[in-house]
Amino acid sequence: MDLEQVDRALATLPGLHPGGPGLAVGVYADGKVLHTAARGVATVEFGVPIDSRTRFDIASISKQFTAACLLLLERDGRLSLSDDVRAHVPELRLGVPVTIDQCLRHTGGLPEWYGLQAVTGVPFHLLDEERLMRIVTGVRRTMFEPGTRFSYSNTGYILAAVVVRRLTGRSLADFARDRLFGPLGMDDTVFRDDASVPLPQMAYGYNGAGARADTLESAVGDGGVVTGVADLAPWLGFLADGRVLGDDVRAALLERTVLADGTVLRYARGICHLSVGDLSAYGHAGGMHGYVGNLLHLPEPGVGVAVLTNHSGLDPVGLSIRLARALTGQDPAPRPAPARPATAEAARAALLGHWHDPASEATVTLGPAADGRISLTGGADFELALGDDGRWHGQADAERVWLVPEHGRLLIGHDGSIRWPDAYEPCEAPVEGPAPEGAWLNDEVGVLAVLEEGVLRVGLTFQAPVTPAPAGTWRAGPFALRLDADGDLLLSGGGLLGLRFAAQPGGTAPVGIPPGLV
Incomplete structure (x- = not known):
């Protein structure tokens, strides 16, 4: 295996600049680090270079660690993944059962909490687990019948973290430290459930323009793990053969999702089955303010690749796939020749x-x-x-x-x-003309949507011009709007589907603040 390919690839990687944010790469086999490489700085302000122990927020890559914690609790006999999540979090007002397993597999139809944050306007830095739950517990309607579809939703993983706390009396961060990271020897890896606390060796995050863009929220489970490429080696060893934590946990983590109609998905529990050229793989990407990353394990050659960055303008998914192909002796993925x-x-x-x-x-x-x-x-x-x-x-x-x-x-x-x-x-073309006007209330998260003079205002902060869109919809920023036969406003986008706002009397104006802000 020509490990110098990693350094050669980084030497010509677009988007990296001297003194700017960058990335770290790890290559693994048999639970050991074969090679690491790093470029850029962890803190532009102080010129601190990135190295193999620099810690990054790995965002949704964290989901596999959360899922493993739930699987350990199931093995302990503390829960069953088939449990209705309401049995452990009774304040939830969901109108239908959603299982813990459906939370982990994104098949519960739960609305995305990032979308709910956008419509409420509650600032990210206020959304710790307690405040976020004040919003989530208002949700009564799932977006579809649980178990029938896949819709990526971070909300299920927030609920998984709450289940850990309710069953053990300990935070997910504490439980993972003692049952997951500690036994594996991952001493630099933690769930960061208080973003205000400084962490040693932590890289600052930067957006594609080079401006600071650090993680603000302190709710974890869907994300929140911080780690470095050197510290990930034991986890790649577990993914290879189940060492330390047990092959039963590994097998359950990698078990593919089957929908109610028998459709088999690539997604498992917090990790996804993929192909890298001719080889099978499993892994997960992650992206959060100022950070993007990707983790891959290829079981047949027993090779793992991690790319972690503090620069959201980089493409760790593309880079990790290119490196995995090269390290396993596969030609670079050819670009299809242009058709005539x-x-x-x-x-x-x-x-x-x-x-x-x-x-x-x-x-x-x-x-x-x-x-x-x-x-x-x-x-x-x-x-x-x-x-x-x-x-x-x-x-x-x-x-x-x-x-x-x-x-x-x-x-x-x-x-x-x-x-x-x-x-x-x-579908049909947009219907030109002025946007409908009125006020609508969503009684699940307690926010008012007001559409007036071609501008939609929702919650505390969201405001966007409204333009006609195809299929009888209207577009406002990331959201699609539709009026149903009863005159209610349905809002979709950002992980939400058909969030219902009931029509209100004319002249209704915003009053009060959304739940979860205080």
Whole structure:
């Protein structure tokens, strides 16, 4: 294995600048570190260089550690993953049962708490576990029948952390330290459940423009682990053969999700089954203010790769996949050759127009671009070119996005994503004209939405202009809006689907503050 490939790849990695934020890379086998490399600084203000022990917020990579804690409690006989989460968190007002397992597998239909934060406006730095639960406990409606669909939701992992506290009387941070990180010898790895407390060797976070963008929230479970590439080696050893924690925990962690209709998903419990070239793998990515990372383990050659960064403008998923391919002797993933312009012109004719994903209310519009390309607008704007593999591939910064027609639908996917491709259907064009006006109340999180003079205001801080969108919807920032037959406002986007706001009498104005702020 030519480990110097790692250093060569970092030497030419775009986005890294002298004195700027950067990344650390670890390569592992048999629970040991084979090689580490680092570039950039952990603190731009003080010029502290990144090394193998620099600690990063690893965001959603943390989910596998949370899931392992729940599996340990199940082995202890303290819970069953089939338990209704309400049995352990009785203040939840969910109208239907959602199991702990569905929380871990993103199949419970729970609305995303980041979306709820956006509509309430409660500042991130106030959202510790207690305050976040004041918001979550108001939720009564799931977005779909639990167990029937997959919708990535950090809320389930927040509830998992609460279950640990209720059963053990200890925080997830304390439980993981004694039952997970301690036995594995991961002494520099912790759940950081108080973002105000300084941590030694912690890298500051920076956004793509180089501005400070540190993690603010202190609720953990969905994220919150901080660690360095040197400290991850024992965990890669556990993923390889179940050492220390037990092969039963490993097997349960990696057990794929099966929906009610028998559909088998790639996602397991806090970790996802993937392919890296011709080899199977499992791993998880993570992204949070100022931090992005990816963790991969390839069981057949027994090789692991971690890329952790304090620079949200970098692409750790793409880099880790490229390194994993190179280290296992696979050629770099070839970019499909461009299709002939005449072929592209003919193929794109059937795709131009408006498309709607009923599972998320997302809409996109495909239009013609130069040289037989397609322009995509809606949420993100970029161009795609037809490849000789029959797929349309994103260009420039969208190079890992692809789309392909299938049986009258349009599948849009992203290489390396844990999610299935989204399926879009043809739909009608936007209806031009002024946006509807009025006031609507969501009684679950206690916020008012007011639409007036073409601007939507929700909760304490959200404000965005409203524009017509395809499929009878309106667009306001990241959200899609729809009026139903009763005149209620349905808000979707950001991990929310059909969050219902009931119509209020004319002249209703915001009163009070959302729960969870105080």
